[in-house]
Amino acid sequence: DQQVKQNSPSLSVQEGRISILNCDYTNSMFDYFLWYKKYPAEGPTFLISISSIKDKNEDGRFTVFLNKSAKHLSLHIVPSQPGDSAVYFCAASLFSSGSARQLTFGSGTQLTVLP
Amino acid sequence: KAGVTQTPRYLIKTRGQQVTLSCSPISGHRSVSWYQQTPGQGLQFLFEYFSETQRNKGNFPGRFSGRQFSNSRSEMNVSTLELGDSALYLCASSTALDYEQYFGPGTRLTVT
Numbered sequence: 382d383q384q385v386k387q388n389s390p391s392l393s394v395q396e397g398r399i400s401i402l403n404c405d406y407t408n409s410m411f412d413y414f415l416w417y418k419k420y421p422a423e424g425p426t427f428l429i430s431i432s433s434i435k436d437k438n439e440d441g442r443f444t445v446f447l448n449k450s451a452k453h454l455s456l457h458i459v460p461s462q463p464g465d466s467a468v469y470f471c472a473a474s475l476f477s478s479g480s481a482r483q484l485t486f487g488s489g490t491q492l493t494v495l496p
Numbered sequence: 497k498a499g500v501t502q503t504p505r506y507l508i509k510t511r512g513q514q515v516t517l518s519c520s521p522i523s524g525h526r527s528v529s530w531y532q533q534t535p536g537q538g539l540q541f542l543f544e545y546f547s548e549t550q551r552n553k554g555n556f557p558g559r560f561s562g563r564q565f566s567n568s569r570s571e572m573n574v575s576t577l578e579l580g581d582s583a584l585y586l587c588a589s590s591t592a593l594d595y596e597q598y599f600g601p602g603t604r605l606t607v608t
Contacts, residue, residue: 390536413595424500424586424599425539470538474595482590483552484529484597488538 384408385473387487395495400458402490404471407452411473415484416445416456419468428469429456461494468492498523500589500600508606514575517603521568521589528570529597530562533584542585545570546592577607 386405394400402416412433417425431438431445431454438445444457458465471487501520509515521528529552530542541554545564564570568589574581584604588597 385538387538415596417599422601424588424601427596427598430595472539482595483541483544484539484588485541486531486539488536 383488384411385471385485385487387469387471387490389490390488391491391493393493393495394461396463397460400456400461400465400492400494402456402458402469402471402492404454404456404487405452406454406473408473408475408485409452410475411485412476413474414445414447414454415472415474416443417470417472417486418465419470419489425470458492461492463494463496466492466494500587500598502585502587502600502603504603505601506604506606508608509577511577511579511607513577514573515577515605517572517574517585517587517605519570519572519587519589519600521570521587522598525589525591525598526568527590527592527594527597528564528568529588529590530570530572531586531588532556533586533602534582539586542572574605579607581605582607 415430416428419425447454468489470489472484503518527546529544531539544552548564559575562572584602586602588599590597
């Protein structure tokens, strides 16, 4: 039962254009969403996040949009750069028992930015 | 501030053996979580420790266990290894208030 889904395993975009990565979730109790970027042989690094009370958060070239009614979020990268080529993971957070926060991850999308 | 460190980085074990992986969190972080990453499966949550107590556990068999020490360092143990345990094991740390978790580089375990 995948609660967080990234249905596109890969995406190729031309340098300078917009990259849009999508993520869907099923659990309406998730209250915080995050995007991580992962290069080969490295651990994931935090990129950007959004609270469930917002519908947009922007940080430089990166913007995350949240549509709660559709249980959908997306990451926009504008303009895309070759260094952005990596695997992008969507993650959702909620409080679980014992006041612990648990992250549930999607399966990732490999973004390739072509020069 | 030093990041999350994991040792060893690479490990090759034989089916039936056991293995222990180590994680040192960022200084001041008391929460340590472990994840398993396999191709096409994303990151699967194993367990989370806070102040030496396991607060949360994912859907993994009892062969997977962990512990946390008083200095917040954590170890993960897998007993009776199976071929399907081959994966990248990631450790992440955070403060009690953070939503974000900060990941180490991972330990690549290969079971033959």
